[in-house]
Amino acid sequence: MKNTILIVSSIMLVFTSWASGQVLEKPEVMILTTGGTIASRNTGPTLEGHALVQAVPQLIDYASITVEEITRTGSSRITPQIWLHLGKRINQIFSQDPKLSGIVVTHGTDTLEETAYYLNLVIKDDRPVVMVGSMRSSDRISADGPSNIVQAVRVATAKHSKNRGVMIVMNDEINSARDAWKTDNQRVQTFRSIDHGVLGFADPDTIIFYRSATHLHTVKSGFRLDNIETLPEVPIVIDYPGFDGSTIAQWTERKPAGIVVQTFAGGRMSSGAADGIRKALERNIPVVIASRVPGGRIPGEPSIEGTVLARDLPAHKARVLLMVALADSSDQKNLTFIFSQY
Ligand code: ASP
Numbered sequence: 001m002k003n004t005i006l007i008v009s010s011i012m013l014v015f016t017s018w019a020s021g022q023v024l025e026k027p028e029v030m031i032l033t034t035g036g037t038i039a040s041r042n043t044g045p046t047l048e049g050h051a052l053v054q055a056v057p058q059l060i061d062y063a064s065i066t067v068e069e070i071t072r073t074g075s076s077r078i079t080p081q082i083w084l085h086l087g088k089r090i091n092q093i094f095s096q097d098p099k100l101s102g103i104v105v106t107h108g109t110d111t112l113e114e115t116a117y118y119l120n121l122v123i124k125d126d127r128p129v130v131m132v133g134s135m136r137s138s139d140r141i142s143a144d145g146p147s148n149i150v151q152a153v154r155v156a157t158a159k160h161s162k163n164r165g166v167m168i169v170m171n172d173e174i175n176s177a178r179d180a181w182k183t184d185n186q187r188v189q190t191f192r193s194i195d196h197g198v199l200g201f202a203d204p205d206t207i208i209f210y211r212s213a214t215h216l217h218t219v220k221s222g223f224r225l226d227n228i229e230t231l232p233e234v235p236i237v238i239d240y241p242g243f244d245g246s247t248i249a250q251w252t253e254r255k256p257a258g259i260v261v262q263t264f265a266g267g268r269m270s271s272g273a274a275d276g277i278r279k280a281l282e283r284n285i286p287v288v289i290a291s292r293v294p295g296g297r298i299p300g301e302p303s304i305e306g307t308v309l310a311r312d313l314p315a316h317k318a319r320v321l322l323m324v325a326l327a328d329s330s331d332q333k334n335l336t337f338i339f340s341q342y
Helices: 002-019 049-054 057-061 080-096 112-122 145-157 246-253 271-282 315-326 332-341
Strands: 028-033 064-069 100-106 129-132 167-170 173-176 200-202 207-209 236-238 259-263 287-291
Touching (some): 028 080, 028 145, 049 064, 057 064, 057 145, 100 145, 112 129, 112 315, 246 259, 259 271, 259 315, 287 315
Parallel strands (some): 028 064, 028 100, 100 129, 259 287
Antiparallel strands (some): 173 200, 200 207
16 A cells, blocks of 8 residues: 555656656755664564655655664753764765755653753754654654654755755654753653744744744854764753752762753852852862753843853753863863853
């Protein structure tokens, strides 16, 4: 049955082009799969990458598709090593295939925004990289995966998707990798860009953009990690009322490459956190201050000299940027500049 759909739609495609005397070449898209709910089933093992794509035969109406499985895991098990491998593989694919229109990455939604932001910092090509997932497994009623993956391929083949940084496409919405958060544990419209709004939409008739990502990304990013084998260790420590700073002290003993502290609104923090941070700075450990509040940025100068403000980046994305930046340099001045640009 499946193959028939494939053959029929390709015949239709060729027919129409024959009628108009033109041979329409479909754009080429590479789909890299990593697992997640989009590939999972309540009644059976997670779908292998090719099986995931073959389960959506309509895809060939939009592009000629190549599939490669990177991993097959729930995204709570995604690691910085997988980020590194994925970033290098995407740069390699783009450098080897100038005809490719774009790349789609299927991924679980739990940590999709971290992987998307990481790729936004290290991809060295202006062609679209589109991350996609789903909130309902592939065998649930009204599974959102098939429509999401078709929309992702449509965005990856649209000429005007170039140079917009890494994008997240779900529920017909196109969000920027830097700005989007998973904001709901259940709903299909879970990804939101709280302050900035969507980049655009995958509408039935066209892919439409209303704005572009403003911070540095992909080809304009100064980070080159293709020769890096491991990313530096950067823990996140969460501040809370009455915190005594002990976990910062424990991490300081382990001498991580850097520490991200998630503080209260505006970068304000408990005295315990402040004490812990000062001790980490004395040991030359870069410390980034991120607000736990999703809207707005931390303005002005840091309350503790020597720390770096994450501005509007949440702690989990500030960690990604600090890891990538530290692969470059740990100079505080430079880090402050980096956190103002990316
Ligand atoms: N647990 C899933 C994950 O891999 C959730 C999802 O994909 O929606 O992230």
